[in-house]
Amino acid sequence: MRIVEMGAWMTSAQTAWNQQGETAQGDGGATGSARLVVAVSRRSLLALALKNLLFTILTIGFYRFWARTHVRRQLWGSVCLLGEPLAYTGKARELLIGFLLALVVLLPAFGLMGLVGAFVPPTSVGAQMLFQGLVFLILGLLGVMALYFARRYLLTRTVWRGIHAGQTGTLGRFMAIHIGYYLLLALTLGLINPLVQARLYNYRTNITYYGTQGFSATATSQGLWPRWLVCWVLALVGYLLFLYGYWPVVEWVKSLPEWQLANLPPPPQPTPLVMPMVLGSLMLPLAAIAYAFYSAAQITRFTAATRLGDIRFSFPVSPWRLLLIPLVAILIMLGIMIAAGLLVGLIIVGAAASGVANAAPGLMGFLITFIIVLLALAGLSVVNLVWTTVAYMRLVGRGLVIENIQAAQDILNRGMPAPRRGEGLADALGDVGI
Amino acid sequence: MLEAFYEDRVSRRLVPVKLTLDAGMLRIAHPDGRALDRWDPRRVAALPGEADGRHRFALAVDAHAALLVEDVEGLADLLNRAGAKPGKAHRRRWEVPLPIWIGGATLSTLLLAFFVLPMLAGVLAPMIPEGLQRRLGDQVADIATMLLTQSTTVRECVDPAGMAALDKLRAHLPQAGVPEFRLRVIKVDLPNAFAVPGHIVVTDGILKMSPSPEAALAVMGHELGHIVYGHSMERVMRYTLTSTLVSLVIGDFGGGFMAVAVGRMVEAGFSQDQERQADAYAASLLHEQGYSAKAMSMLFEKMRAKLGISEGRFESWLGSHPQLSERIDTLRALPEPQPRAEQPALAPKEWRALQGICATLSKPAGNAE
Numbered sequence A: 001m002r003i004v005e006m007g008a009w010m011t012s013a014q015t016a017w018n019q020q021g022e023t024a025q026g027d028g029g030a031t032g033s034a035r036l037v038v039a040v041s042r043r044s045l046l047a048l049a050l051k052n053l054l055f056t057i058l059t060i061g062f063y064r065f066w067a068r069t070h071v072r073r074q075l076w077g078s079v080c081l082l083g084e085p086l087a088y089t090g091k092a093r094e095l096l097i098g099f100l101l102a103l104v105v106l107l108p109a110f111g112l113m114g115l116v117g118a119f120v121p122p123t124s125v126g127a128q129m130l131f132q133g134l135v136f137l138i139l140g141l142l143g144v145m146a147l148y149f150a151r152r153y154l155l156t157r158t159v160w161r162g163i164h165a166g167q168t169g170t171l172g173r174f175m176a177i178h179i180g181y182y183l184l185l186a187l188t189l190g191l192i193n194p195l196v197q198a199r200l201y202n203y204r205t206n207i208t209y210y211g212t213q214g215f216s217a218t219a220t221s222q223g224l225w226p227r228w229l230v231c232w233v234l235a236l237v238g239y240l241l242f243l244y245g246y247w248p249v250v251e252w253v254k255s256l257p258e259w260q261l262a263n264l265p266p267p268p269q270p271t272p273l274v275m276p277m278v279l280g281s282l283m284l285p286l287a288a289i290a291y292a293f294y295s296a297a298q299i300t301r302f303t304a305a306t307r308l309g310d311i312r313f314s315f316p317v318s319p320w321r322l323l324l325i326p327l328v329a330i331l332i333m334l335g336i337m338i339a340a341g342l343l344v345g346l347i348i349v350g351a352a353a354s355g356v357a358n359a360a361p362g363l364m365g366f367l368i369t370f371i372i373v374l375l376a377l378a379g380l381s382v383v384n385l386v387w388t389t390v391a392y393m394r395l396v397g398r399g400l401v402i403e404n405i406q407a408a409q410d411i412l413n414r415g416m417p418a419p420r421r422g423e424g425l426a427d428a429l430g431d432v433g434i
Numbered sequence B: 001m002l003e004a005f006y007e008d009r010v011s012r013r014l015v016p017v018k019l020t021l022d023a024g025m026l027r028i029a030h031p032d033g034r035a036l037d038r039w040d041p042r043r044v045a046a047l048p049g050e051a052d053g054r055h056r057f058a059l060a061v062d063a064h065a066a067l068l069v070e071d072v073e074g075l076a077d078l079l080n081r082a083g084a085k086p087g088k089a090h091r092r093r094w095e096v097p098l099p100i101w102i103g104g105a106t107l108s109t110l111l112l113a114f115f116v117l118p119m120l121a122g123v124l125a126p127m128i129p130e131g132l133q134r135r136l137g138d139q140v141a142d143i144a145t146m147l148l149t150q151s152t153t154v155r156e157c158v159d160p161a162g163m164a165a166l167d168k169l170r171a172h173l174p175q176a177g178v179p180e181f182r183l184r185v186i187k188v189d190l191p192n193a194f195a196v197p198g199h200i201v202v203t204d205g206i207l208k209m210s211p212s213p214e215a216a217l218a219v220m221g222h223e224l225g226h227i228v229y230g231h232s233m234e235r236v237m238r239y240t241l242t243s244t245l246v247s248l249v250i251g252d253f254g255g256g257f258m259a260v261a262v263g264r265m266v267e268a269g270f271s272q273d274q275e276r277q278a279d280a281y282a283a284s285l286l287h288e289q290g291y292s293a294k295a296m297s298m299l300f301e302k303m304r305a306k307l308g309i310s311e312g313r314f315e316s317w318l319g320s321h322p323q324l325s326e327r328i329d330t331l332r333a334l335p336e337p338q339p340r341a342e343q344p345a346l347a348p349k350e351w352r353a354l355q356g357i358c359a360t361l362s363k364p365a366g367n368a369e
Helices: A002-019 A042-058 A064-077 A092-119 A125-156 A171-187 A193-206 A225-261 A274-304 A319-353 A363-399 A405-410 A424-429 B072-081 B098-127 B130-149 B160-170 B204-209 B213-228 B231-250 B256-266 B272-288 B294-307 B324-333 B348-355
Strands: A033-038 A079-081 A084-088 A158-160 A163-167 A208-210 A213-217 A306-308 A311-314 A401-403 B002-008 B014-022 B025-029 B035-039 B056-058 B065-068 B182-186 B193-196 B199-203
Touching: A033 A363, A042 A064, A042 A363, A064 A079, A064 A084, A064 A092, A064 A363, A092 A125, A092 B098, A092 B231, A125 A158, A125 A163, A125 A171, A171 A193, A193 A208, A193 A213, A193 A225, A193 A274, A225 A274, A274 A306, A274 A311, A274 A319, A311 A405, A319 A363, B002 B072, B014 B035, B014 B065, B014 B072, B098 B231, B130 B182, B130 B193, B130 B199, B130 B231, B160 B182, B160 B213, B160 B348, B182 B204, B193 B213, B193 B231, B199 B204, B199 B213, B204 B213, B204 B294, B204 B348, B213 B231, B213 B272, B213 B294, B213 B348, B231 B272, B272 B294, B272 B324, B294 B324
Parallel strands: B182 B199
Antiparallel strands: A033 A079, A033 A401, A079 A084, A084 A158, A158 A163, A163 A208, A208 A213, A213 A306, A306 A311, A311 A401, B002 B014, B002 B065, B014 B025, B025 B035, B056 B065, B193 B199
């Protein structure tokens, strides 16, 4: 039953692919190397995103499982290898059921955090930091857990030529390795990032399989250190400068409870030091550029260290392209935010001018502002999909070369059954990408 | 060693394989020895029969690969040696239909929001130590004040003559046996008042509407009643729990923004029982001082009359106070106090000063976060 459905779906994806195939240039398997052909249409994706947004609002959020499934189907189906599209075989009901089960774990945890948070006085800097740290830790634990389930779900629902990908390995080991390395990273203030990234990449790749063939990776941090150190120093100096400039304000906030206890009016808020803060802020774009150079090198080296049996990969990527994609996304999002802000401002001014504000305080204005902010936030997620995701997919399509692809012919489906439920936890915690 | 075929259930491709045991696992390899797959022998079981009548074994009924075995006994023997008991055949699973999932989820969410969480709040609230309750109250009081005054700073009414009158009125409230609290007036036209642990906040709107100082005293007594019975703590807990539920159920869409809005709708303020309790507390307070509970019912009647005009304002004090007429009747039915007080709670001049307490506002405290 399931197989028949899937076959039918794949045929329709194939037809869809053939219809829009003229925009793409697929490589044959003659030389044994191949590229992913990404033929994703931004226009149809935008239409889908808007339809999803409408239904999600109408169902106060419940449609999001169906929305996500439709988007994934379209994204997967727009990627072809040797003329055959990837297929996403996940179902919305799996996401819904997984989410409901995750709620059973999350509701008590979040309820407790909410209650404890309500008791932490905002004026006590120490208690606030302790609480924030604790929340961060719990969210980190849940996040790693969510990553495991999300990866497993997405891989087992990814099919090419009828063969399913997947993930082996246990949750306990996955969490132990990730949390161990992340703690190490935190203790060294991020200094050993290349090492941690390489080790985690190897672990995650080695538990990933495509049918009966497992992926393997032997990435090292070699050659990444100079680029990482430049990025790390720039970020650290920028942060320290910024903190130094803001320090008088921190001191002032810390002293507030004492004034309150003494029943005296507190002194006026001191102005932060401008020069260090400006200098610190200037470090940010520099650090971002350095990070793009580091990322590009990491992607290229890690990909080259990856194997799928006899199949090899290479992915040369330009750091400027890596930088350009998020930069454009930020500019579009800023535009949306400014437009929404202007609209809210206009409504408030308009209401004040017509005297409505005095007659019926707040409610109407609140409702309109609420809707505009909601739509602006939704706009950001649409940009994320239609611009950023598509741009990254095209980048992979342009750059990634798969060598010895003919070795894929020997691969069959694996006997390990796929999990029946969706990645619920990740969904409940927020989006994990797509 | 056993010979078999490995079947890809999707493509139906068949590959000859050799089965062996390797470290307790069933090793499936090509005839030339290259490994193909490894199965946990304890999970291997027969699949439901198919048209071709061949015996198939797999790890689950919906697995994407199966083993086609001629020598069924040989396989059973192999699995036995790995310590696996001969398992029952895999059965097709019955999947719970989607409407049942959605219905169950909706039902349990509603149960949680309207029964379980309020009950939980009622049980948990008295367990919170008083020091913590006060801290929480400090925060909520400031936030609620900012919401009501629609401003980003906390400013209260501090006209000196009015403050003196407020102190005098406060002296009528019980001084011992109740939790400590701060009493404040804020400048808001709407008749409103609220209580959180350690704080009673009254708007000058309700003072101006009160027909007598005893009515104002009753308002404060009513709010004190909420504090004494621990209603406000329960309410804060219920609110926190409910908004957590709502934000999780409707998802990250729109962030916590939507959660607050929906949480407000679900959260209906104090329950009717709690209101009656607070009313009774205020009435007995008035009686102890020798004042009639009618002072309170007169204020309610005035509000009911006004409510006719300004109906639909959910910020109104009355918004969360159900069945006003019933409460007026209850108060009217109470007996008059026996030795009536000789003096009103405040002299006329003091009463006017209290009603004008918002002539002077306190300087905003620094923008402490």
